[in-house]
Amino acid sequence: MNKITLTALALMASATSFAQTNLWNGEDKELGTAGDFWDRCAPVVVENPTKDAVNGSDKCLKFTITGTNWDNGDVAMNIADGNQFASKRLSLKIKKDDSSNVKVQLTCMNGNERAWKNVAAWYDGAGEWRTLYFDFSTNGEFSNPFEIAIYPTTDNFEGEKVVYIDDVQIEDLPTVGGVTLDDVADGSLNGNITLAGTWLKGVCQNVDVNPWQTVEYNDFEKVNAKLSDKVTSVDMRGTLTKDIDVNQFFKNPNTIVYADAPYDHANVVVSGNATNVELTDANAFAIPENFTAASVTLTRTLREGINSFVLPFSVKPDELGATELATYYNKSEGNKVTFVKKDMATGVEANVPFITCNVAPDKACENMDLNFTNKDFVATPATFDDAFKGIYAPQKANGLYGIDNNGNLHKGGETATINAFHAFYQPAVGQEVAAAIDYFTSETTGISTVTTTSSAAATAVYDLSGHRVADSLTAGRLAKGIYVVGGKKVAVK
Known part of the structure; x- marks a missing residue:
């Protein structure tokens, strides 16, 4: 006996342009009739003897087999339109007392010759309904099957067996x-x-070859x-x-x-x-x-001081280890970019780029897990309208202005990149380059904190990834390499 083990199924309604094709179910058949099946093995439409999660139909087909030969071992019917068998997959529900292979045989045309294609799947339901799947993709070329025969067992036996089947379907294409x-x-x-x-x-068996071929x-x-x-x-x-x-x-x-x-x-x-x-x-x-998540973990770097963010849900300062959050306001006088500090209780809404203020040293960490609870995710916008833009996919940052932990803006070089859930500043065409940011307590009050560009900041040394490595070229011995000072590349030999 060639055994095929099938595990439990998760069945859901199908909605597709390649509609699942119903070859037979008993719901529109008269009780006591053959229900379109040929007169083999006394087929009769009956009430479903055991409604369960697999088959809750009111009606099904009952037939009685006395052997495995074509005339007393199967039940058969015509297929009205074999053109619908593009997926070469078929399923049925079956209930019987003993475990065995169940064979499905298709009659079709191979050129001008009649041909038969056979696939078996294993039933181990112990008297309960099971859905079995039959994949004919390895049975060679064939088209337009016009007959189907179902053998509920391939084993020889004595006496007779009662078998129930229902919902014979041609499966649709994925x-x-x-x-x-x-x-x-x-x-x-x-x-x-x-x-x-x-x-x-899953698995089944191609029965057209000897020994049978396992089909995964x-x-x-x-x-x-x-x-x-x-x-x-x-x-x-x-x-x-x-x-x-x-x-x-x-x-x-x-x-x-x-x-x-x-x-x-x-x-x-x-x-x-x-x-x-x-x-x-x-x-x-x-x-x-949109959707709601009970628990959220975001892994990213959190720096001491200032960080840029964009998140698909609303957030408050304490959730990010910050004392305040601020969102973009406008480009103000000189080289300043202004931000509005948000209310501590409400924080920042979903999909609004913002900066954290005053992240404590003990909260800063590379590849830190930021944990949130009960967050309402909001669909991702196609674009960000303001000059301060959020990033939801890692990308190159050449020419984009990132914010360092002190609030200074730096233009990305050729090798600069920016990760998801961060933000950058993009000046308008012809606009004076922004070098630092301001923080406003509201849109109408004065500046509470100002970060300016000092002469020290102008001479600060950065590596090609945008990390600050020294206050100046003379502040300490630098390793050989290419650095950025004042927006220009400098070689240290």
Whole structure:
């Protein structure tokens, strides 16, 4: 006996342009009739003897087998339109007393010759309903099947067996953004993607060869090869899935998965809620719609003093180890950029770039885990209108102005980069370069703190990554290399 083990299923409603095709269910059939099945093994439509989570239908088909030959070991019916069998996958629900292989045989045309294609799947339901899946992708070329026969066992036995079947379906193709999965190029997917159709993982047996050939199918592993690390969300709501491998969706660890059922993984949103969201500033982030997260962890560097931020949820100063938060106001006189200090109680709204003020030394750390609770995530905007702009994906920062921990602005060089969940200043074309920032207590009151550009700041030495390494070229011995002083590159030999 060739055993095939199938694990529990997670079934959801299918919504796709490649609609699941119903070959037979008993709901529109008369009780006591054959229900479109051929007169083999006494087929009769009956009331469902055991309604459960797998099959809650009122009606199903009962038939009695006395052997495994074609005339007394199977039940068969015609397929009205074999053109719908593009996925080469079929499923059915079955209930019987003993564990065994269940074989499905398709009759089709191979050129001008009639051909038969056979696939088996293992039933171990012990008298309960199970959904079995049959993948015909390794059975060679064929088209337009027009008959189907279902053998509830491939084992010889004595006496007779009563078997129930229901919901014989041709499964739809798995698609991404309306494109069949097999037609999507490897590594080509990015941004927010939407899945549709039937997504399966499992095994069955190709019975057309001897010995039988094990057929492993895994649409989740296949889609992983199609993903880039810039995919930011996967919407799999409305798909039908079997044995979902949700880990395959997280080539980008910041990916948010919108699903119909919870899975044992962070970043999964069900009915607008996520249990746990884990993010890092080293990868891209973007969401197409709002949700609420009970727990959030963001890993990024937090410096002593001033930091730039943009977050997809509202935040207060104490959550970032700061005494105050400030948002962009305008470009003021001279080379100053002004910011408005926010109310301590309300903080900063979602998707508004801001700076932290006065982060204490004991709160500063590289790759720090910032933890939040009960946060309402807001859909990511396409652009930021103000000159102070948030970043939700790591990018090059050549020509962009970043803020150091003392409040001075520095123009990024050729090798400069900026990570996600940070912000930068971008002067208007022809605008005088901004060199420092002011903090305002409100839009109408005076300056409470001013950071200016001193002569010392003008001679400060930075490495090519934008890190300050010395107050001046003469302040201490510098290693050989290229540095930036006053916006110009200087070689130390």
